[in-house]
Amino acid sequence: MGYLHQTIEPKWQDYWIKNQVFKTSEDLKLPKYYVLDMFPYPSGSGLHVGHALGYVATDIVARFKRMKGFNVLHPMGWDAFGLPAEQYAIKTGTHPKITTAENVSNFKRQINQLGFSYDWSKEINTTDPNYYKWTQWIFLQLYNKGLAYEEEVAVNWCPELRAVLANEEVVNGKSEIGGHPVYRTPMKQWILRITEYAESLLNGLDDLDWPENIKELQKNWIGKSEGAEVHFSVLNSPQSLTVFTTRPDTLFGATYMVIAPEHPLVQDLTTDDNKKDVLDYIEKTKLKSDFDRTEVNKDKTGVFTGSYAVNPLSKEHIPIWIADYVLSTYGTGAIMAVPGHDERDWEFAKKYQLKILEVVSGGDVSKAAYITKEAGEIVNSSHKDTLSIDGLTVSDAINTVISFLEKNRLGRRSVNYKLRDWLFSRQRYWGEPFPIMHTDQGVSPIDESQLPVRLPEVDNYKPSDDGKSPLSTIKQWVEIKDVNDNIIGLRETNTMPQWAGSCWYYLRFTDPQNLQEAWDKKAENYWMPVDLYIGGQEHAVLHLLYARFWHHVLFDLGLVSTKEPFQKLYNQGMILGDDGSKMSKSRGNVINPDDIIEEYGADSMRLYEMFMGPLNKSKPWNTKGLQGCYRFINKLWNTLVDEDGTLSSKIKEIQASKETLSIHHTTVEKVGHDIENLHFNTAVSQLMIYVNHLQDCEEISKELVIDLCKIIAPFIPHVAEEIWQLLGNTNTISYEKWPKFDASLTVKDEVEVAIQVNGKLRATITLDIDLDQENAVNAALQLEKIQSYTNNGQSIVKTIYVPNRLINFVVR
RNA sequence: GCCGAAGUGGUGGAAUUGGUAGACACGCUAGCUUGAGGGGCUAGUGGAGGAAACUCUGUGUGGGUUCAAGUCCCGCCUUCGGCACCA
Structure with missing residues (x-):
């Protein structure tokens, strides 16, 4: 006889809403915990099982933290501006407002039937004028700050x-x-x-509890590089060219220069003889698409301007070229080309037969650019009127050259960012x-x-x-x-991009109904920062960088109390179709949560999504696996509830056996620990181990059932509430104190210890816990199996004993 | 090309500071239960050999360190994600 999820689940969902069970407390003296999902764009196709993954995880954490005594902020809202509703409006004439409202109500229905514990009194919608009023207000703060x-x-x-x-x-x-x-x-x-905030955004990453790869992505996106600006005077011209380089140590090796086709001095530097070629080249560049221009493996092209610059260290006259491999948007839009030690310059120099000079030893610049910085020393780099850096290491040479440039007003130390x-x-x-x-x-x-x-x-x-x-x-x-x-x-008739609303919604959640201010400072100060933020990796750079940018500005304006908005970030992985590929309508492998809930219930779906594997990994959906979780819930139910729907007669006011107590306390400990670390899959498997054990018990201690009920509540809240009620309680289980575990009770009397000979497992033996080495080793030597290895004219040269784990005899 | 993550049974995945590889599930096999289907229960299940006891082998790959390596070190291969002429 299975449990009736179709009755139980709506029953408790109604109860939670009717009694406002998950309304956030206004008591700002309680310890707080702010756990946030990346709020969704309410699309027409509705929620799919992949969305739910992150939401289940945050819901478990939210429920767990409530039971740990925290005041939990766990809100949900809608990032509802965006292109799909607008495209739909263009096609059908339906106002995006209408489409959005319909989609929101569908999403909300789906979310609610999964049994999530959101505080809906804090729901926000970025398209609500009471919300975007403050998006506009923040824009004005940015505008006023220049x-x-x-x-x-x-x-x-x-x-x-x-x-x-x-x-x-x-x-x-x-x-x-x-x-x-x-x-x-x-x-x-x-x-x-x-x-302007590149440095701030880069530095802020250090203190964040974020996945390293996301930090790395943001660092790469910001793309800081340190080097120098160097001024080159132009022969027979009042103009000078400034370049950015990370390798001032190779300045003696700069044998030509390149400016971008969009560089402002293109006209000035082009001599009459070269005018036609240059104009042709620039025309051709304009016709190229961005795609062609950024194609890495394409042939480099360029054209000579006719002008020459003076290398400030070697005093050589070097030709100035125009080429589209130099980007107008990075650095100064001009480079000094060091073909001996830069692959791009080398390739270009080969093609146009420009001089290639070795200035760092260690390679063969006639065959390839030598770009290694760690080995080799500077060569061919001295001039009687400037300086000599021959013999220096690359890093020493960099500093020496920069000092020289600064002293002689030929340049300065400088930093560039890729970020635009x-x-x-x-x-x-x-x-x-x-x-x-x-x-x-x-x-x-x-x-x-x-x-x-x-x-x-x-x-x-x-x-x-x-x-x-x-x-x-x-x-x-x-x-x-x-x-x-x-x-x-x-x-102004332009509108803001979709990123705008999501740049600060987490702040609005702290005080969503405020009509006077974007947020109340007290509320912001209490709730921020977000303690745990879970969402997809696709937002690794854009949303998370933009939101951090706004937050840094707001912090500098004194409007928020923390420098960073999201203390801990975690990315849920993707749920793939059962064929292992990405779920999509065209592949026909989309799993609709509505169908799953109908057949197996929300608790089963929640449990399965957590059991599938590590939260941050991609993994394929398997309905058979889901059925396994459904079976588990039924097993749990049938163990604790009799056929007639009352509490099982096996449950009695008794003292549990030592073995049961040990499993119980191990489970309490492991489940709590695993939730804290977001290792939900192993928490679920421990619960399975425990229930498998209880199933075999003739009688079950009621005291333990009470605690078991509490520790399953975050995962399968409907079943937990129902059993909680059968146990005679009239209140919700949501705020019951998380059970304490007793480490001394998890310890067993005896342990199985592995006996190895030369590192190979030969036998196992059951020993008293924490047995001393002498007794343990003697017991092991009594084993017939082991004697066959030790009595064959061989002697034990070494014995390793790891208490409660293994004994290893080294025999020769 | 550069950066990052990951490679464990037929499948999803477990495995404290190096210490019994494969927990927990799915699937499969056999048996029991049932009018059948479904469901439930019991046992088995990395591979090879063997009737069995047991033996050999085994965490992408090749080395190394160690009494002991999925775990640490070095090289290589593959897959996924990101960046992509950023000077």
Whole structure:
């Protein structure tokens, strides 16, 4: 007789909601724990089992921490601005608001039937004017701090989507969504000066309890490199060229220079003889797509300007070239080329027969660039009028050269970042409007008292053909008039990207209904930082970097109390289809949680997702495995509950056996420890071991059942509540104290010890716990098996005894 | 190319500071139960050999350290993720 999940689960879900069981306490004196999921975009296809994985994990932690006496903040909300609802609106004319509301209610239904313990009184939605009012407010704080500016930039315009994409949304020259071609077009855009926070964002990583690989990804994305700026004077010209290099030690080996085709001095440096070739080259470069230009293995191309620069150390006259392998957006857009010690320069020099000079010994620069920094010494690097660094190591030479450059005003120590400023505007309807007005005098922010700048109704969601936002077509919204009906300014018609709302939602959760402020300082101070943040690895860089950026700014403005928002981060892995590939509609391997819950119940699904394997690994779905968990719950139920639905008659007020007590306390200890460390799979297996044992017991101590009920509650809360009730309780189990475990009771009297001969297992023996070496070894030597190895004319040269583990005889 | 993560039975995966590899499940095999199906229960299950006791072998691969290596060190192979001309 199985348990009736279809009755039990809705019963307790209703109970939890009706009694507001999971409403967060307002008592700010309690120890707090803030456990957060990356809130979802409520898509039309609904929740799938992969989403649930992270939510189950955080729910278990939240329930566990409540039982450990913490005041737990565990909220859920909706990142509801975004392209799919807008695309749907373009196709069908349905307002994104309507689509969003429908999707949210479906998501919420699905989430609730999984038995999660969210405090729904804290639900937020980024598209709610009461929410985006404060998104706009934070933008104004950034603007006032000089971190938001407008600029005409070449943007990634995708005609198919009719949208401008961020660099991050373009993959290999195609849109990330849909894979449509993307072109570079100049447009006026809002940009956030995230580069100003590059160092801060890099340093902040050190103290975070994040997976190392995520920290590494962010570090690489920020891409700090240390080196020097070096000025090169140009022959017969008042101009000079400044380059950035990480290898000032190789300055003597700089035998030519390259500037990017977009470099501002291209015109000045091109001599009349070379004008035609240069113009041709630049024309050709313009026609190349981004994809072609960043193709690594392509042939390098370039053209000579006709001008020469002077190497500041060797005093050599070196030719200045133009080539598109130099990026205008990194460093100064110009480089000193050291073909002897840089692969790209070497390749280019070979192709155009430029001079290759060895300045670090150890390689053969006629065959390949020698880029090793650790070995070799500087050679061919001295000049009577400047300095000699011959014989120095690379790192000494770097410092010597920088000092020389600084003393002689030829350059300076310098740092560069790969990180670019953040393109922050989109030509879309379904996003936060900017609180910005354009007047004859320029840009002016909307007064904070006028927020929110509401998203107006619009007839047509399509952007205009020239790429302007659909908002630009609404005259009465765009034109801001004074009381006399004079136009005093025009509204900004771009909207913010989807990242905006998720940059600070975790702060809003601390005080979601506040109409006066974005958050109350007391609430923020109490709840922040987020103690545990679980979400997918796909947000490793963008969301997590952007949110950290805003948070750092807010911290500098004194608006938040912690420098970093997310203390501990953990990534749940993907759940693949049962064929081992990514779940997708086209493969037909999608598992719908609704079906699973219908057939096996939410508790089974929760338990299975935790049992599948380590939380952070990808693993294939297997319905058979799920059935195993369903069987386990039934076994548990049938062990504790009789056929008639009352508590099992085996459960009595008795003293449990020593063996049972040992397993019990081991389980209490292991489950608690494993939850703390997010090792849910091993916690579940320990529970299985315990229940397998109880199943074989003739009678079961009621005292232990009470504690067992508590430790299964985070995993399978519906069953736990039901049994808790059968035990005679009338309250919820959710706030019961987590059982204490007694380490002394986990210890057994006897242990099985391995007996090895020369490291090979030959026998096992049961010994008293903590037996001394002499007795243990003697007992082992009595074994017939062992004697056959020791009495054959061989002698024991060494004996290793690891108490309670093994004995190893080394025999020769 | 660079950076990061990972390779353990037929499958998902366990394995404190190096100390009985394969816990716990799935699957499979046999038996019991049932009118059948389903379900439940019992036993077995890394591979090879053997009737059995047992023996050999075994954590991607080749070395090394050690009484002892899935675990530590060095080299290589494969898979996945990220970056990709960043000077």
